[in-house]
Amino acid sequence: MGSNPLQAQSLVSAARELLIPGSGYEQVDRIVTGLKRSDLSGVASLRPLRVKILGNITTDYITDYIRLMLVRAGYAPSLEAGHYGSLVRGLMGEVALTPDACDAAVVILTHRDIQFPPRPGATMAEARELVEREAGFWSSLLEHCKVPTAIVSFDLPPYRVLDEQDGLAAGGLSWHVKMTNLELAARLPGTAAFIDAEALQYRLGAARWHDSHLYHLCKQPFSMEALPEITHTIVAALIGLLGRGRKVLALDLDNTLWGGVIGDDGLQGIELGPETPDGEAFVAFQRYIKNLSQRGIILAVCSKNRDEVARSPFHKHSAMVLKEDDISCFVANFQDKASNLRHIAKTLNIGIDSIVFVDDNPVECALIRSELPEVLVVELSEDASDHIRALEASKAFPLRTLTSEDLGRVASYRAMGAVRDAAAAPGTDMEQFLAGLEPQAFVEKVDSSSVDRIVQLIRKTNQFKLNLSTFQEADIFEGADGVVALRLADRLQDYGIVAIAVTRPADGILNIQNWVMSCRVFGRRLENLMLEILRDKARQLGCTNIQAGYVATEKNVILPEVLLRIGFTAAANTYSTGVQAGSVEPHYMTIIYRR
Amino acid sequence: MAELSRAEVQLKLQDVFRAVFDDDSLVLTDATTATDIAGWDSLQQVKIILHCEKAFGIRLRARDINGLENISEMTDHLVAAVNKAARK
Numbered sequence: 024m025g026s027n028p029l030q031a032q033s034l035v036s037a038a039r040e041l042l043i044p045g046s047g048y049e050q051v052d053r054i055v056t057g058l059k060r061s062d063l064s065g066v067a068s069l070r071p072l073r074v075k076i077l078g079n080i081t082t083d084y085i086t087d088y089i090r091l092m093l094v095r096a097g098y099a100p101s102l103e104a105g106h107y108g109s110l111v112r113g114l115m116g117e118v119a120l121t122p123d124a125c126d127a128a129v130v131i132l133t134h135r136d137i138q139f140p141p142r143p144g145a146t147m148a149e150a151r152e153l154v155e156r157e158a159g160f161w162s163s164l165l166e167h168c169k170v171p172t173a174i175v176s177f178d179l180p181p182y183r184v185l186d187e188q189d190g191l192a193a194g195g196l197s198w199h200v201k202m203t204n205l206e207l208a209a210r211l212p213g214t215a216a217f218i219d220a221e222a223l224q225y226r227l228g229a230a231r232w233h234d235s236h237l238y239h240l241c242k243q244p245f246s247m248e249a250l251p252e253i254t255h256t257i258v259a260a261l262i263g264l265l266g267r268g269r270k271v272l273a274l275d276l277d278n279t280l281w282g283g284v285i286g287d288d289g290l291q292g293i294e295l296g297p298e299t300p301d302g303e304a305f306v307a308f309q310r311y312i313k314n315l316s317q318r319g320i321i322l323a324v325c326s327k328n329r330d331e332v333a334r335s336p337f338h339k340h341s342a343m344v345l346k347e348d349d350i351s352c353f354v355a356n357f358q359d360k361a362s363n364l365r366h367i368a369k370t371l372n373i374g375i376d377s378i379v380f381v382d383d384n385p386v387e388c389a390l391i392r393s394e395l396p397e398v399l400v401v402e403l404s405e406d407a408s409d410h411i412r413a414l415e416a417s418k419a420f421p422l423r424t425l426t427s428e429d430l431g432r433v434a435s436y437r438a439m440g441a442v443r444d445a446a447a448a449p450g451t452d453m454e455q456f457l458a459g460l461e462p463q464a465f466v467e468k469v470d471s472s473s474v475d476r477i478v479q480l481i482r483k484t485n486q487f488k489l490n491l492s493t494f495q496e497a498d499i500f501e502g503a504d505g506v507v508a509l510r511l512a513d514r515l516q517d518y519g520i521v522a523i524a525v526t527r528p529a530d531g532i533l534n535i536q537n538w539v540m541s542c543r544v545f546g547r548r549l550e551n552l553m554l555e556i557l558r559d560k561a562r563q564l565g566c567t568n569i570q571a572g573y574v575a576t577e578k579n580v581i582l583p584e585v586l587l588r589i590g591f592t593a594a595a596n597t598y599s600t601g602v603q604a605g606s607v608e609p610h611y612m613t614i615i616y617r618r
Numbered sequence: 619m620a621e622l623s624r625a626e627v628q629l630k631l632q633d634v635f636r637a638v639f640d641d642d643s644l645v646l647t648d649a650t651t652a653t654d655i656a657g658w659d660s661l662q663q664v665k666i667i668l669h670c671e672k673a674f675g676i677r678l679r680a681r682d683i684n685g686l687e688n689i690s691e692m693t694d695h696l697v698a699a700v701n702k703a704a705r706k
Contacts, residue, residue, distance in 0.1 A: 049637065052665075056640045060657075083661050240680045241664040 028065040034058055035066050038094045039396065043255050044416050048248045055087045058094060069099035074261075075120060077105040077113045078131030078175075081242040088250040089129065092258035096267075107242055110136060114164040121169045122495065127261050128172040130165070132220075133244060134180040134200055141194050143184050150193035150202075157199070158206035165207075168215050169495055171264035173257050176204040178220040181233035213475055213496050216260045216423040227252055255418060263421025266483035269399060270373055272315060272419075273364060275382035276326040276333055276355075279403060279410075280312075280345065281305050286332050296342030304407035309344035311411045316349050319429030320420055321436050323352040323367045325380065330355045351436045360387050361394035371436060372542040374485055374578060379419040428476060428519035435543045438515040457548065457611050464552055464612040465510040467520055469503035476520045477508050484539035486581055487550075490574035492537050494525060502527065505536075507556055511544055511612075522549050524557060533561040533602075535571040548610040554589050554600070556614075561602040571598045621704045627674075628693045634669040638662060648690035674700050 034057045041051055063069055072093060076082050082104040093100040103125070105113045110130075114120075120128050138160050139153040165174065177200045183189035190197035201221070208217045224232045227249045234246035245253060262268055277284045282294025282301045294302045316322050322345070326333045333355035337347040347353070352370045354363045360380075368375045376397035382388050383403040391400050401417045403410050422429075467473050474496050482493050499506055505526040511518045521541040527534050535557070540549060554569075561569050573582060573596045583593065590605040591598040622630070632646045639657060652658040667678050676699045686692045 053637070053640045056638075081661075236677070237664075237668070240667060241661075247665070247668060 028062075031061040031063055031066050034061055035063070035069065035094055038091055041091075041095070043092070043095070043251055046251075048251070051091070051251050052247070055091050058090055059087050063094065063099040066099060069094065069097060072098040072100045072127060073103075073125040074100055074127045074129065075103050075105070075118060075125045076129045076131075077110050077118060078129075078133070079108055079110040079136055080131060080133065080244055081107050082131070084243055084247065084250060085131070085245075085254060088254035089258060092254045093261075096258060096262055111164065114167055116167060120167055120172065125170055127170050127265065128168055129257055129261070130168070130172060130174045132161070132175060132177050134177050134196065135244075137177065137196070137199065137203070139199075140196055141199050143194050145194040147193040150199065154199060154202040154206055157203045158210060161203075161207055162210040165215060166212055168212055169497070170214060171261060172215040173218060173260040173264065174211070174215055175218045175223070175253075175257065176207070176220045178224055178232065181229065181235070213478065214264070216264050216421075218256055218260050223253060223256060259418035259421045260423075263423055266479065267376075268421045269379045269419040270377040271321045271323055271351075271367070271371060271379065272312065273323040273325045273367055273378050273380045274312070275384065275387070276324060276328065276336075278383040278405075279381060280309055281336060281340075282407060285336060286328055290335055290339055293336065293340070295336070295340060301407050302342070304410070306342055306344060308407060308410040311414075313344050313349060315420065316433050317430075318420075318422070319432040321351045321371060321373075321433060322349055323371070323378075324350050324354060325360055325363050325367060325382075326355040327357055327360070328355045348437075349433075351433065359390065359394075361391060364391065364395060364398060372439070372486075372545060379414075379417065381414060424475070431517060431519060432543075434516045435518050438513075438518075439543050439545075454609070454611075460513040460515065460547075460611075462511060462513040462547065462610070462612045464549065464610075464614050465512070466556065466614065466616045467508040467510050468617050469499055469506050469508065473508060473520060474499050477506065477523055480520060480523055480541065481525070481537060481539050484541060485576075485578040486542050487538075487540035487545070487585070488576075488579045489535060489538045489571055489582065491576060494537075499525075507553065507560070509549060509553060509556075511547065511549060518544055522553055524553055526557065526560065528561075528564045528566050531565065531567050533557065533564065533566040533569045535569065538571060548608060549612075550585055551589055551607045551610045552612050552614070554607070555604065555610075558600075558602045558604060567602060569600050569602060572596060573598055621701045622697070624693060624697050627697050627700060628689070630673055631670070631689070631693060631696060634666060634673055638665045638669055646689050648688065648693070650689040651687065670696065674703075676700060676703050 034054065038054050038058060041054065074089070074093070076086050076089065086102050086104040090100055090102055105118055109117070137157065139157045141150045141153050145153070179190065179197050179200055183195070183197060185192060185195040189195035190201060192198060211217060231246045231249040233244060237246055238244045274280060282305055283292055285293055295305050296302045297306065312322065324333065334347065334353070336343050337345070352367045354367055356363070364378055364380060365375065368378060375395055379399045379401060380391050381401045381403060383405070385402060388400050388402040391398050399417060399419050401414050403413055469477065477499050478494060478496055502525065507524045507526070508520050509522040510520045521544045522539065524538045525536045527536060557569055571586065571591065586598045587593065589607050591600045628646060632644065635646060636642050636644050639655065639662070644655070663684070667680065667683055671678055674696060678699065682695065686695060
């Protein structure tokens with residue numbers, strides 16, 4: 024059964040069509056059962072992913088649901104779950120959580136795994152000491168997670184010996200759990216992301232999180248009905264760690280950002296502002312979106328309107344929280360929204376699979392789902408007070424740590440727009456323009472403050488990327504001499520680390536193992552500077568040639584052209600160039616070495 | 619829930635099995651055992667118990683169910699449990 028490729032393909036489609044949250048448990052469970060029996064290796068659109076799952080619970084059911092969520096995210100997973108009771112031994116090294124053994128891992132901690140519980144009546148000093156031991160114990164175990172690992176933090180127990188004080192006072196187990204989670208969160212290895220179990224418990228409710236009947240039956244503490252939400256959350260975190268979280272929020276306007284239709288109701292007629300309950304809800308939704316943009320999510324508008332009509336509330340309505348400046352790409356016309364989303368992706372230089380599309384109109388949503396299945400569609404209800412929850416429930420924007428690049432991203436997309444517009448405008452003197460930006464390139468040191476970003480950028484970059492090889496923090500430190508990390512800043516802004524080359528000399532050749540550059544700085548000739556630096560490096564090492572092995576993917580098709588332009592020659596997929604300075608276009612950058 | 623005949627209970631049990639194994643052609647008889655149905659392992663057993671609890675509006679205990687040898691015994695057990703609940 025189900026090993027038939029056609030059947031597998033239709034199951035994958037059915038899995039993608041499920042609404043999580045939204046579809047009923049029985050419907051979801053049938054597809055979970057089907058996927059379990061199917062061989063997904065023949066489904067062309069899925070990429071393989073090996074995941075290990077560890078927890079001191081029966082992990083079988085949760086594994087089946089993780090499979091569903093990974094299939095929905097575009098993977099053909101092979102999953103390996105640890106046995107009940109094997110968590111600590113597994114983390115101590117019995118289960119290899121290394122890149123040769125698996126691509127990612129999931130660790131589920133529960134309050135039952137607490138090693139140093141306080142006794143009721145413990146003093147504050149004793150209780151703090153126990154938290155310290157607990158966090159120390161687990162953080163040293165979790166150091167073994169050398170692959171991207173999503174860790175569900177300790178949950179609050181279903182009982183409270185100290186009653187209301189259990190979570191508030193030293194000596195309570197709930198207090199111990201909360202404090203341990205906070206302490207552990209600060210000590211996680213760079214490969215790991217924490218999932219806040221308390222927040223999950225809160226969303227699911229106590230009865231679904233702690234199903235004592237089921238725990239008694241089979242040692243799974245959560246009710247079956249809670250599995251979709253739990254695994255959706257786990258897989259969202261994994262996707263974030265794998266660098267495949269979404270980047271752009273494309274917003275409809277009418278009945279999404281305000282109530283009513285601006286083209287019909289006019290500036291005074293739309294509902295927005297504290298005067299009405301709906302108007303207030305739309306303001307709250309806009310404020311939430313503004314916060315997302317401050318967090319680094321790029322905003323776009325995708326509206327069926329005349330452009331000047333669509334923009335008028337942004338200019339003239341006093342209750343608008345979002346300003347025109349917040350929108351990196353504003354598209355209002357009467358073309359179909361699928362074409363417009365493609366245009367937005369092209370303008371922002373991002374993949375179509377980086378987009379989250381938000382609309383209240385079921386027809387538009389259905390169109391995007393069928394035309395652009397890579398886009399994540401969030402369909403809003405008529406009730407504006409539900410908008411924030413609906414968007415958040417999509418879990419489209421997983422976040423591990425907020426980096427300075429995240430915080431500066433929106434500004435840099437705006438700057439990118441300025442560069443693009445200048446390049447496109449007829450009569451622009453490109454050389455004068457680039458020089459006028461006063462660019463500075465910093466050659467960064469590989470250290471604990473930069474390594475996160477280096478690993479992240481190599482993982483996340485799609486377009487300017489030599490091949491699919493990625494590196495762990497340890498690899499980067501080990502090969503630090505061969506790593507060139509460039510930070511770009513100009514008079515508009517600091518872009519952070521945006522280009523990395525990982526190199527290694529062998530037999531007189533400097534091999535570029537991977538080379539990535541953020542799409543935000545395309546057109547700035549940073550690749551020219553990188554080559555200049557690599558040539559210096561090669562000469563210092565006594566190398567006479569530089570070589571780069573290109574592996575084509577769906578997304579890195581631009582690379583050959585760029586490499587040839589800056590002076591590489593190609594023999595099959597190997598690109599090579601000499602170590603003497605060649606004649607390429609000037610980059611106008613001041614170079615600053617950070618040692 | 620009202621009292622059910624043995625045949626009614628077994629028909630409902632068949633629906634449970636069809637849902638759990640996602641197979642609408644599955645047929646239960648008194649003689650059916652775990653070895654007759656592909657994939658009927660301890661994990662599916664838990665799902666069968668949960669589905670039965672929902673379908674019949676009763677609570678079941680693992681140790682009562684796990685000792686049962688075939689569908690006949692399972693049906694008898696459910697008939698007793700359902701009708702005990704109905705008389706309450």
